[in-house]
Amino acid sequence: MKKYSLLILVYFIISPSLQAAPLVAGVITQSQGKVFATREGKRRPLFVSSSVFQGDQLHTEKKARLRLLMIDGSQITLGEKTNFLIQEYSFPKGSNSGIVSLNLKQGFFRTITSKFRRTKRRFRIRTALATIGVKGTDFWGGFWSNELFEVALLEGTALEIFNEGGKVVIDQVGFGTSIKASGIAPSKPKQWPDIKLQKAIDTVRFR
Template sequence: MNKAALFLPLIIFIFSSSVIAETIGNISAVQGSASIQRGEQVLPVRPDTLIQTGDQLITPKGGKIRFRLRDNTRITLAEGTRFSIKRYQYNAEKSTSDVKFKLAEGAFRAVTGAIGLQKKPVFEVETSVATMGIRGTDFWGGFIFSDALDVTMISGKGVYIRNADGQVELTQAGQGTTVKAGQAPGAVKSWPESKLQRAIATTALEGDE
């Protein structure tokens, strides 16, 4: 058999693996313990651990992590969270992005980096009841206060929340909405300061200002 034919599958495999394994960011802070589900592997998380598209980040009770992506977006996960990186495409030269995450349980806070400065960023977080998207902002979402999804905008340009039953948009800091399974997102309301601070506290790490 031709030697080239023998090596071709190996070359294709190596090339494919390098594409799949593209590094898109790293863990910047860890409080307690956490892990990454990567295919069939479960990897411990430490500061500077590299993350890839397809990773699911998992924080148990007492664990929190913060990670930073290539565009300087920072995402913090509360304890008891499962958060997957489904897609991360960012092109600084063309000012384009296509980013998608999935929150299975728990809560997160995201502060967008360069992607949030783009005219038409594509940056979404999918959940079982609705999808959240940003227009350049600092926002929080999670299943902490009840079985429903709560979302609030801490600062920025806006956050939209949509599902098959409807869509709302948060346009001012402190506004929030609640989404129950099988229902349209609830009316936009200004959150009481106590609720806002409770949400922020779930994703605050020791030493945060």
């Protein structure tokens, strides 16, 4: 009896190390400045060719940039002082569906989504003020302050931006919307002046 009790005790001691490894979500293809990931309270530096995983929180410091190639072929670029959570990035083998759930805590990003051949997919980027629903496209989003989040369509088909206050669809290239609070609907999409579009793109441009 004591022998079996000992075996059970040993199993529970080592079982955390036997848990499945985190799923790879993508790989770093370009970086600038200080960039790192945090996961379960642990911090690790990121370099070109580093893998990123589901559950990773990505951080960029002042003047830093980070570009990721995701497992589905999508590309994500982060600007400086950005905090970006890869909540879920799942494309099971043999399945015609995939789920992407990302969370921008602060900062700036640009995403170029791949042209999926899968018949079903869900691609969402969440923030404190609104959620972006994506269909194969190139778009930018960023927090200019805690109370101002903006999104612009740079190329492609359409974006759906929604929160507790309402929903808008951006289906014209060069148009954008502003969100000032989670309970206030996104503003009606309007064409951004070239200087504003360039300012947005510059937040994620490598120097």
